[in-house]
Amino acid sequence: MNFYDRLILPRLLDCLCGLPDITAERAKLVPRAHGRVLEIGIGTGLNLPHYDAGKVQQVHGVDPAPQMQKKALQRAARTGIAVETVPLMVEQIGAAAASYDCVVCTFTLCTIADGVSALREMRRVLKPGGELLFCEHGRAPDAGVRRWQQRLNPVWGRIAGGCQLHRDVPQLLKDGGFRVQEMERKYLPGPRPWTYLYAGSAVAA
Ligand SMILES: C[S@@+](CC[C@H](N)C(=O)[O-])C[C@H]1O[C@@H](n2cnc3c(N)ncnc32)[C@H](O)[C@@H]1O
Numbered sequence: 577m578n579f580y581d582r583l584i585l586p587r588l589l590d591c592l593c594g595l596p597d598i599t600a601e602r603a604k605l606v607p608r609a610h611g612r613v614l615e616i617g618i619g620t621g622l623n624l625p626h627y628d629a630g631k632v633q634q635v636h637g638v639d640p641a642p643q644m645q646k647k648a649l650q651r652a653a654r655t656g657i658a659v660e661t662v663p664l665m666v667e668q669i670g671a672a673a674a675s676y677d678c679v680v681c682t683f684t685l686c687t688i689a690d691g692v693s694a695l696r697e698m699r700r701v702l703k704p705g706g707e708l709l710f711c712e713h714g715r716a717p718d719a720g721v722r723r724w725q726q727r728l729n730p731v732w733g734r735i736a737g738g739c740q741l742h743r744d745v746p747q748l749l750k751d752g753g754f755r756v757q758e759m760e761r762k763y764l765p766g767p768r769p770w771t772y773l774y775a776g777s778a779v780a781a
Contacts, residue, residue: 590620597764611677616666617684621648634658640665666694674703682711686739695752711775714743724769745774754778
């Protein structure tokens with residue numbers, strides 16, 4: 577692993593994904609998680625302080641980037657929740673079918689290479705009636721902003737660990753076998769190619 581990926585990228589992502597407006601979205605979504613939780617792309621563990629210890633039995637975090645996990649484990653130690661991290665892609669975890677009550681996926685569908693396969697795996701491991709809680713940035717509704725997302729994508733992807741700015745989150749969820757229960761769509765404050773947000777919950781279609 578090169579110097580940038582090992583030392584700069586985890587700090588950059590921790591800083592960008594920890595901005596106050598993003599933290600406020602985590603604070604709305606993550607406390608809804610309950611039971612056995614699978615968190616996809618746990619990264620540096622920015623969601624961990626937002627879990628409700630009274631509702632969550634355990635959190636399994638999967639992320640193929642081991643350099644992110646040191647910070648995640650430090651945050652985990654302060655939660656009072658049993659947290660385990662696995663250095664794998666979600667497509668590789670091989671968990672039993674119907675084994676989680678809830679899947680949490682925040683700011684990760686932008687980076688997963690094959691979002692549909694990843695979502696199908698999330699659907700497979702969710703118990704019947706289990707919820708996917710998601711909060712993702714993606715394809716903007718305005719043509720002008722979308723053009724900038726296209727232009728910036730190649731450079732941004734190299735800076736931000738493969739992050740794509742223009743993922744069509746509702747379409748990915750549908751293709752991954754999910755039915756959206758409720759979804760908020762809005763721009764957060766900040767530069768528009770980066771800040772169009774999709775947040776809500778989905779269940780198996
Ligand atoms: C922008 S970071 C977001 C981290 C965290 N979810 C958050 O909300 O701050 C995206 C994360 O997705 C992880 N990732 C990329 N591909 C993945 C995959 N196939 N399965 C699980 N995680 C993946 C990356 O390693 C990275 O930690």
